[in-house]
Amino acid sequence: MPLCPFLERGIGMPAIFEKIDRIKPAYDATYKFVLFLCKVLLVVDILITSMAVIGRYVPFVPDPAWSEEVVLTCMSYMAVLSAALAIRRGAHIRMTALDGYLPKGLVKFLDILADIAVFALAVIMISVGWKYATGIGSKGTYVSMPKVSRFWMYFPVPLAGVAMFVFEIEALYNHVKSFFVKEGK
Numbered sequence: 001m002p003l004c005p006f007l008e009r010g011i012g013m014p015a016i017f018e019k020i021d022r023i024k025p026a027y028d029a030t031y032k033f034v035l036f037l038c039k040v041l042l043v044v045d046i047l048i049t050s051m052a053v054i055g056r057y058v059p060f061v062p063d064p065a066w067s068e069e070v071v072l073t074c075m076s077y078m079a080v081l082s083a084a085l086a087i088r089r090g091a092h093i094r095m096t097a098l099d100g101y102l103p104k105g106l107v108k109f110l111d112i113l114a115d116i117a118v119f120a121l122a123v124i125m126i127s128v129g130w131k132y133a134t135g136i137g138s139k140g141t142y143v144s145m146p147k148v149s150r151f152w153m154y155f156p157v158p159l160a161g162v163a164m165f166v167f168e169i170e171a172l173y174n175h176v177k178s179f180f181v182k183e184g185k
Helices: 013-057 067-089 104-134 156-180
Strands: none
Touching: 013 067, 013 156, 067 156, 104 156
């Protein structure tokens, strides 16, 4: 039995990666959607905060009681979703000071190990975050908005876990692919 079943069928390693690379537009669309969502949340945050601050000093501008809770909820969505976006760009803080001194194969292996750890974190965020959102979150309401469930306050964690899961699959695939396909191809 050959070492790689793809080679037995006449499909070389680069060919299998070319087939898998066809899904890249789906990752691009997911990234653009999450980025758009973060931008919308930022605009909403700025508008509500501006209205609340102006409302404290200008008598005819309302200063709604719900503004602080909504702003904090929007910020929590932006924080965790932007962290998921950083996975795709490789922009997370990481230790690279020794990368120049280590063999390239070891650095790639360590990158894969880090990908697996972040992947595990994404799965934990999805499962535990969903339990909290549907458990604790569904039992309470916002203080200033008694008709709105606190589910929305806890929901950013599993949502970001899903985004991290998707982007980490791509990062892990790219690191594994780098073992088989030379850079520049």
